[in-house]
């Protein structure tokens with residue numbers, strides 16, 4: 001392609017993302033767009049192509065970002081090249097949203113016509129506004145009888161400050177209004193403007209590991225061009241490689257000769273060492289390097305930590321390798337080796353939230369065939385000792401002896417809860433039970449309020465969101481951001497099995513809730529630890545003081561005795577069940593402890609914990 005053709009092509013590129021609150025129809029709209037641009041023939045259309053991890057499809061949530069190139073023949077007769085970059089909608093993943101947005105010039109803001117603007121609509125659109133993207137409001141699900149377009153327009157104008165008079169009205173489900181959206185993308189989102197002749201600058205916004213090609217980078221080329229054979233260099237560490245392949249996803253990988261300023265695509269360069277590439281880094285030419293890197297991303301810090309141990313200790317290195325590979329396209333994942341007296345060698349792994357933790361665990365088990373024991377999640381605590389030293393504690397068992405502790409600070413969040421008027425009481429009651437301090441309340445319109453609470457992060461990460469949903473019949477939406485550390489009256493609770501403290505079961509709790517929580521955990525452990533040949537006392541202690549106790553009685557009968565010897569299928573089933581259960585057992589001293597026991601603190605129902 002000559003220079004003029006390249007310039008002409010650049011004018012026809014449109015890079016955009018779709019941002020939305022979870023379930024407002026982002027993936028469905030993406031599917032419809034792929035279908036209507038013939039990127040995927042209808043008969044091959046599997047629902048939600050962009051959600052290409054099985055896990056995502058099963059859970060119906062978008063986690064990873066994906067970029068797809070499609071061609072759109074517009075009403076003006078010209079063909080446009082669209083790069084659609086998917087973004088996740090769940091509160092745990094807003095960081096990934098900002099990564100996708102950095103590769104775009106515009107965004108579709110999808111709002112469900114029956115639900116209106118929700119907490120993550122605001123959070124995500126704010127990111128898009130910060131990045132100066134052109135935003136096209138789309139009011140979706142207008143096919144539903146309860147759609148209230150006028151109200152949603154009003155909310156978009158009042159709560160977001162965008163002109164919604166000309167918003168696209170659509171049903172991603174039926175395809176109604178989608179053509180209008182495609183035309184708006186052409187006319188309202190600006191073409192990229194990067195200089196084609198400047199030294200290469202490409203932003204890495206994602207990467208995956210491929211056994212044959214090594215690390216495959218997903219990039220947005222901002223300036224210059226990149227083609228097979230080029231010598232490239234990472235700007236953060238000056239590591240150099242030779243490009244072996246470039247291409248785009250459409251939606252499967254399609255090789256190209258070249259990617260140029262404005263393009264979104266992938267680059268492979270036989271990069272074997274995973275640690276040498278970093279999402280947010282700038283790729284440049286090794287021959288004519290750019291002077292300055294692109295603005296990267298702000299560093300994201302994990303908020304929740306959990307111990308991760310292979311059931312089979314020999315798999316420690318496999319776990320390390322798997323975590324390294326996952327980290328490639330999951331910049332928020334952090335891990336450091338740790339040892340537990342009870343569980344052996346493993347890692348302390350940092351996550352954005354519980355959903356993130358779940359997803360990582362499932363991917364490790366499914367894609368890497370690892371069996372893991374995870375310990376209960378915890379936040380990080382800032383501890384000041386009486387001698388003036390300061391420590392950050394991510395693992396409750398490492399909390400120093402209380403007699404040496406001057407004060408403990410825990411992370412707090414500002415939680416924004418949007419809810420219909422009728423549920424204000426229910427929300428306040430719940431927030432208060434979780435140590436929330438009321439901050440403000442504001443009426444959004446006739447129907448809904450926005451309530452802001454300051455709360456300890458440790459109370460939010462457990463099951464606040466689920467509790468909130470169930471108390472508000474699913475109507476509440478939640479967003480939160482870290483709001484510093486505060487001193488709290490916290491204590492460390494240890495759990496003893498058969499008289500021995502089990503480090504992996506220790507947790508930190510507010511003093512006022514300690515007795516109740518100790519009792520609940522002990523009862524939960526009693527339910528989850530199976531009977532064994534001997535009696536197992538379970539105790540919860542603070543310092544030397546026992547605050548709760550229970551006992552798992554010894555076996556009375558052999559399980560097989562129940563089978564009357566005759567029914568062979570039943571017997572086999574029982575044995576299989578036992579075997580499956582065993583897989584996730586870990587011998588802690590002389591006691592066999594199942595995976596659920598380590599999560600006991602999460603599995604108690606909320607009534608236990610709110611003290612009702």
Ligand SMILES: Nc1nc2c(ncn2[C@@H]2O[C@H](COP(=O)(O)OP(=O)(O)OP(=O)(O)O)[C@@H](O)[C@H]2O)c(=O)[nH]1
Nearest residue numbers: 023024025026027028060061062089141171172173
């Ligand atoms: N009636 C109707 N239902 C829709 C429409 N668009 C999406 N849905 C349904 O709404 C639900 C959520 O849609 P998704 O596309 O999965 O939502 P999402 O925003 O991608 O959600 P995440 O990927 O989890 O962030 C699905 O059950 C869709 O079938 C629409 O226009 N009309």
